Amino acid sequence: MSHYTVAFAGNPNTGKSTLFNLLTGMRQHTGNWAGKTVITAEGEFTHNNHMYRAVDLPGTYSLYSNSADEEAARDYIIFEQPDVTLVVLDATSLERNLNLALQVLEITGRAVVCINLIDEARRLGIDINLKAISKRLGVPVVTISARNKIGIEALLDQVERVATGAFITDPMRIIYNDEIERGIAELTPMVEQMIGSKYPARWIALRLLDGDDSLLASLKENIKSKEIPEAKEVIGYGVTC
Amino acid sequence: MSGTSIPLSEAKNGSILCISAIEVQGVLRRRLLDLGFVVGNIVEVLRRSPLGDPTAFRVSNTTIALRREESSMIYGELIGGVEA
Amino acid sequence: MESHVSKGSDSLDSLLSVAKKLADGGAIRDEIVSGIYGVSASICSDAVSYRDKKKLNSTFKLDNIVTSKIWGFPIMLSILGIVFWITIAGANYPSSWLASFFGIIEGYLTAGFQAIHAPDWLHGVLVLGLYRGTSWVISVMLPPMMIFFPVFALLENFGYLPRVAFNMDRLFKKSGGHGKQALTMSMGFGCNAAAILSTRIIESPRERMLAILTNNFVPCNGRWPTLILLSSLFMTGAASTGAFKTLTTASVLMGMVLIGIVVTLSVSWVMSKTALRGVPTHYTLELPPYRRPQIWRTILISSKDKSLNVLTRAIVVAAPAGIITWVLGNTFIGGESVLNHMAAFFDPFAQMLGMDGYIMMAFILGLPANEIVLPILLMGYMSSGAMVDIDSLSSIKDVFLNHGWTWLTALSMMLFSLLHYPCGTTLVNIYKETKSMKWAVLSAVIPLGIAIGVTYAVAQLARIFGWV
Numbered sequence: 001m002s003h004y005t006v007a008f009a010g011n012p013n014t015g016k017s018t019l020f021n022l023l024t025g026m027r028q029h030t031g032n033w034a035g036k037t038v039i040t041a042e043g044e045f046t047h048n049n050h051m052y053r054a055v056d057l058p059g060t061y062s063l064y065s066n067s068a069d070e071e072a073a074r075d076y077i078i079f080e081q082p083d084v085t086l087v088v089l090d091a092t093s094l095e096r097n098l099n100l101a102l103q104v105l106e107i108t109g110r111a112v113v114c115i116n117l118i119d120e121a122r123r124l125g126i127d128i129n130l131k132a133i134s135k136r137l138g139v140p141v142v143t144i145s146a147r148n149k150i151g152i153e154a155l156l157d158q159v160e161r162v163a164t165g166a167f168i169t170d171p172m173r174i175i176y177n178d179e180i181e182r183g184i185a186e187l188t189p190m191v192e193q194m195i196g197s198k199y200p201a202r203w204i205a206l207r208l209l210d211g212d213d214s215l216l217a218s219l220k221e222n223i224k225s226k227e228i229p230e231a232k233e234v235i236g237y238g239v240t241c
Numbered sequence: 242m243s244g245t246s247i248p249l250s251e252a253k254n255g256s257i258l259c260i261s262a263i264e265v266q267g268v269l270r271r272r273l274l275d276l277g278f279v280v281g282n283i284v285e286v287l288r289r290s291p292l293g294d295p296t297a298f299r300v301s302n303t304t305i306a307l308r309r310e311e312s313s314m315i316y317g318e319l320i321g322g323v324e325a
Numbered sequence: 326m327e328s329h330v331s332k333g334s335d336s337l338d339s340l341l342s343v344a345k346k347l348a349d350g351g352a353i354r355d356e357i358v359s360g361i362y363g364v365s366a367s368i369c370s371d372a373v374s375y376r377d378k379k380k381l382n383s384t385f386k387l388d389n390i391v392t393s394k395i396w397g398f399p400i401m402l403s404i405l406g407i408v409f410w411i412t413i414a415g416a417n418y419p420s421s422w423l424a425s426f427f428g429i430i431e432g433y434l435t436a437g438f439q440a441i442h443a444p445d446w447l448h449g450v451l452v453l454g455l456y457r458g459t460s461w462v463i464s465v466m467l468p469p470m471m472i473f474f475p476v477f478a479l480l481e482n483f484g485y486l487p488r489v490a491f492n493m494d495r496l497f498k499k500s501g502g503h504g505k506q507a508l509t510m511s512m513g514f515g516c517n518a519a520a521i522l523s524t525r526i527i528e529s530p531r532e533r534m535l536a537i538l539t540n541n542f543v544p545c546n547g548r549w550p551t552l553i554l555l556s557s558l559f560m561t562g563a564a565s566t567g568a569f570k571t572l573t574t575a576s577v578l579m580g581m582v583l584i585g586i587v588v589t590l591s592v593s594w595v596m597s598k599t600a601l602r603g604v605p606t607h608y609t610l611e612l613p614p615y616r617r618p619q620i621w622r623t624i625l626i627s628s629k630d631k632s633l634n635v636l637t638r639a640i641v642v643a644a645p646a647g648i649i650t651w652v653l654g655n656t657f658i659g660g661e662s663v664l665n666h667m668a669a670f671f672d673p674f675a676q677m678l679g680m681d682g683y684i685m686m687a688f689i690l691g692l693p694a695n696e697i698v699l700p701i702l703l704m705g706y707m708s709s710g711a712m713v714d715i716d717s718l719s720s721i722k723d724v725f726l727n728h729g730w731t732w733l734t735a736l737s738m739m740l741f742s743l744l745h746y747p748c749g750t751t752l753v754n755i756y757k758e759t760k761s762m763k764w765a766v767l768s769a770v771i772p773l774g775i776a777i778g779v780t781y782a783v784a785q786l787a788r789i790f791g792w793v
Contacts, residue, residue, distance in 0.1 A: 013613050061275040064358075066268050067528050092381070092614060094373055096277050096301040098365040099358075120616065124384065125376035132372035147619060176360040183347040190343070194336055208344035210354050216341055223337075269607035274358040276609060281359070288388065291397035292495035295504070297388070297612055304385060304612040306491050308498065311607055 004163040005053045007076055009104055010088035011097050012059030015116040019088060019146035020056045023156075047156040050163065055082065061096075063103045064212070071214055077107050078199060079222045083163045085111045091121035091128060091143065101137065102174060106203045109171035111139045112158050118143040119150060138170035173202075183209045195223060249298065250313040252286045258317030259283055265314045277301035278315055285322065384614035388488065397492045404485070405582065408476050409575040413553060416468035417571075423464035431456060449651055454704075458647020461700040462639040466550045470635055471628045473549065477514065478627040482618035486511050490610055500590040501597025503532035504608050506539075510589065513543030518750040520545075521758055529606035534764065535593045537755055541747040541772045542585040542592070546634070547695030548742050552581055554699065558722045559735035581743055588744060588775060635696075642694040650690065650701050654708030664705055678777060679737030679784030681728065688741065693749045698742065733793045737780045744776035 010016040020026070024043025041056040057076055058069035077085055087104050089097035094115070101113050115128065134141040140158035144151035161167035175181065187205035195204070199219075207215045246261045260282050263273060277300040278284070285299040295306040307315075375381060390396050431452060438448040480486065486508055494504035505527050512520035520540045527533040544552055556577040561570045597603070654664040661669075664686070671689075672682030683705045691698035706724050725734070746752070746769040756765035787793050 013611065061272070064271060064275070066271045066275065068525075093302040095365050095369045096303055098368055099275070099361050102361050102364055120614075125380045127374045127376065129372040129374075133368060136368050136371070172364075174360055174364050177356055180353060180356055180360070183344070183353075186347060187340070187344055190340055194340060205344070206357065208341055209347060210357060211341070211345055213341075216337055220337055271354065271358075272607065272609055274355065274362075276611075277362075279359055279362050280355070282362070287385065288392060289394075290392060290494060291394045291492050294498070295491065295494050295608065295610070297392070297491065299382070299385075302381065304388075304614075306494070306504075306608075306610040306612060308494070308504075308608045310605070311609070 002164075003051045003053065004083040005055065005080070006084045006086055006159060006163070007055045007057055007080070007082040008086050008088060009057050009073055009077065009100065010059055010116075011061055011090060011100055014059065014088050014090040014097065015146045016059060016088040017056060019114070019116060019144070020054060022146055022149065022152065023052075024054050048160055050160060052159070052163075055080075060100065062100060063107070064207075064210070071218070074107075074215070075218050075222075077104065079218070081108070081198075083110060084159050086159065087111055087113045089113065089115050091115045091117045091126065092124060094128070102172065105137060105139065105171040106174065106206070107200050109139065109169040110162055111169065111171065112155070112162055113137060113139055113141040114155055115141065115143045116146055119145040119148055136172055138172050140167060140169075176206075180206070180209065195219065246316040246318050248313045249284065249286065249307070249315045249317055250296065250309045252317065252319065253322075254286050254288055256322035257283060257285045257320055259320050260315060260317045262316040263314065264316065265311070269311065273311070273315070276305050277303065278305075283320070284315075284317060385612075387615055388612070391485070391488050392491055401489060401492060402579065404480070406575055406579050408473065408480075409578045410571060411476055412469050412473040413557065413574050413578075414568075414571045415472045416553070417557075419468035420464055423460075423467065427460035427464055431460070446655070449655055450648055454648040454651030455644050456647075457704065458643045458650065458697070458700050459639050461647075461703065462643040462696050463636065465554060465699060466547075466635045466639070466696055467632060469550055469553055470546060470631050474515065474631045475624040475627040478623050479618050479620065481511075482616065482623055484613050484615045487610060487612050491612060494608070494610070496590055497593070498605060498608075500594040501532075501601075501605065502535045502539075502590075502593040503527045503529065503606070504610055506532070506536045506589075506593075509536045509540060510543045510586075513540045513545055515546055517541055517543070517545045517747050518754045521751060521754040524758070531597075531601050531603045532606060534601055534759065535596055537759065537764070538596060538768050538771060539589040539592050541751065541768065542589045542744060544581065544585065544743055545695065545748075546631075547638075547698075547748060551695070551699050551742050552578055552739050554721070555735045555739050556581075558725070559730070559732050581739060584740070585743055588779075592771065592775070638694060638696050643697050643700060646690065646693070646697040646701060647704065650704045651708070654705060662708060664708060668705065677784065678741065678780040679733045679787070680741065680780070681734070683728070684734075684738055684741075688745060691748075692746070695742070695748050731793050733784060733787050737784055740783065741776045741780050744772055744779055746770075746773045746776075 008016050008020050020041065020043065023045040025045070026041065026043045043054045043056075045052050045054060055076065057073040060067075060070045060073050063070055063074040063077070076082070085104055085108055087101045089101060101111075104111055113133070115130075115133075118128070121128065128143065130141055130143060140162060142151060142155045142158050144155050146152075158167070162169060176184070184202060184205045187208060188201045191199075191201040191204050191208070195201075204215070204219070247258075249258065252258055260278060260280050262280065263270060263278060265273065282300060287297040287299050287304060289296050290306070295308045296312055297304050297306045298312070391400055434452050434456060435448065438452065489511065490504050490507035493507045497504050497506050508526065509520050509524045512523045517540050520543070521537055524533050524536040524540070527536055553574065557570070557574040560577040561573045650664070653667070654662050656663045658666060667686050668682035670682065671685040675682050675685040678685075683702055687698045687702035687705060690701050703721065703724060706728050747755075752765055752769055755768050756762065759765065
């Protein structure tokens with residue numbers, strides 16, 4: 001049996017914890033307000049003979065280090081490098097929710113986008129063209145309703161495909177305006193040279209352009225701790241890369 | 242419907258505005274951007290709290306409440322809803 | 326590769342300065358976010374269609390009433406009142422059933438101990454101490470908590486709590502706190518210790534500290550039953566019965582919650598003008614769409630969680646407390662039990678606050694968990710002579726009356742319970758979260774001071790005006 005790590009990311013109050021509880025059988029308290037999950041929880045689940053370690057990240061609106069929660073979620077995705085990052089979105093406010101998905105995709109392509117509350121959206125007369133979204137994002141996109149247990153199997157199938165590498169993702173890359181792109185082009189090779197190819201150089205370059213001091217601090221700390229043992233490599237079980 | 246910008250805090254309930262400027266810096270600006278208060282985005286003024294403040298705004302299909310301190314720094318052009 | 330890594334952390338700074346030169350000013354962040362936003366919007370316009378925008382906004386129609394100028398606050402208060410009413414009306418009978426059930430079992434246990442000629446002290450420790458303490462906590466706590474929390478969870482899952490925060494924000498702002506303090510206070514209804522963790526949703530350290538310091542003024546899980554029991558026994562007038570009695574009890578509880586809120590706001594105000602001075606930080610609050618809760622699942626999960634919680638606390642805290650209280654009540658020094666000595670020691674002070682030495686001692690011994698305050702008190706009273714067979718709720722009142730209780734005693738104990746220091750677990754959490762002994766101590770001392778001040782004032786007033 002192989003082991004994979006799945007990180008659950010998403011806006012606050014998108015039903016992320018409900019899905020997490022459903023899969024892991026844990027009973028984290030859930031409620032209808034933003035900021036309910038304050039502590040990162042971990043659980044396990046299996047699907048098709050694969051074991052998954054599930055990590056529930058704090059609900060965040062973005063990964064741009066506006067708060068301790070956002071830094072924690074960001075650091076987990078960058079430094080722990082989960083095999084799959086599951087981005088849970090609220091079908092009833094996709095426009096804002098997609099921002100976070102796009103930010104995650106800039107860091108890692110090993111992602112599955114999961115549009116939750118699809119029953120609620122249907123009730124409100126919202127039609128979502130999955131194929132179109134999936135094509136633009138370049139990663140699997142699944143609609144589910146965690147509370148009514150709709151679409152869970154299909155979701156886990158996609159998680160498995162990304163985890164095992166059966167699905168070669170082609171994550172969307174946002175093209176910014178010329179000034180930013182020029183900056184990125186100049187910085188990316190320097191970043192790569194300095195910290196290796198283990199971390200998403202383009203994204204780090206982008207964050208440095210934005211003057212993200214907290215990311216810099218996290219990078220320093222992680223590079224220092226990585227110099228001694230290579231403990232973190234174990235989690236990947238050779239699946240990464 | 243003139244082209245002049247007013248702060249969101251001055252807009253009447255029910256009015257719809259197109260954001261033209263955000264005059265805050267730092268973490269709050271980042272947070273507002275994340276929530277959809279981005280120049281060019283459409284905002285509807287929903288209602289005031291029973292005690293007069295904060296105000297609930299509809300932006301990107303979500304409802305966000307802001308205090309006067311914040312909403313007075315966001316400017317928008319009136320494009321619909323109730324007459325100014 | 327390794328060599329790159331080792332020099333990496335030093336040269337990262339230079340990288341940032343290069344980046345800052347390239348970025349040239351602060352506008353870049355906006356450009357990045359609007360870039361992302363543009364992409365989101367274009368994906369949505371391709372892939373998402375709204376059949377009916379009106380319908381989408383209909384989820385918020387309820388807000389027109391729930392957060393309206395006229396109805397916002399009345400609705401909030403009536404919902405609170407209804408929740409209390411359901412809790413009291415529903416818990417009354419199961420509580421007495423449980424009490425008499427445990428009473429019958431106790432009879433058998435006692436008979437069993439006599440049959441095997443067990444020594445008196447063993448029967449005392451195990452049956453009168455451990456068993457009674459535990460069964461007391463269970464029969465007084467379990468029914469109200471199994472009703473209150475599922476109802477509360479339904480409200481929470483429906484999405485009502487953020488509306489409360491929206492309605493009340495102005496009050497918090499005036500007192501220097503954060504609007505989300507209303508959310509952490511709501512968590513306090515369940516458990517102050519857990520609510521301390523939930524204050525993490527408040528990002529500004531100053532406002533978070535206010536929320537931590539004042540969370541105790543929301544009665545928790547462990548204090549509800551005390552408040553409910555005392556108000557239903559002493560605050561409803563002799564003649565009232567049935568629905569009217571339930572109604573007055575509910576109103577008294579609501580009064581307690583309102584007092585708690587007033588104290589919260591006042592303490593926040595004073596602190597933000599003194600030790601925690603500063604400008605209010607930014608505030609954004611999302612009002613999620615209302616969602617129909619999954620009624621049965623919510624009720625089942627929440628009542629299961631709560632009953633497990635109550636049962637574990639009963640065993641972990643109430644059982645040892647029961648034993649200790651029994652031992653204290655049956656160890657004699659100079660003809661008086663240790664318990665009586667202690668009660669006598671605290672009595673003069675407690676009398677000034679409208680209470681007696683036993684009550685004060687119960688609060689002190691109850692520091693580890695508020696649940697055990699009432700059981701300790703009852704056991705203290707019972708070991709002090711007036712043995713009453715407690716198998717119904719009304720006989721509790723007799724125990725109290727035999728010890729000279731009046732409505733003032735009950736009111737003082739309720740106020741003290743509402744306002745005094747938080748339980749040990751909460752204090753530990755406060756220390757862990759603030760990493761400051763000073764604030765952990767203050768969060769016990771400030772409430773204690775207020776509790777003493779308020780009960781002293783009430784007791785003196787009542788005596789001066791001759792109400793008692």
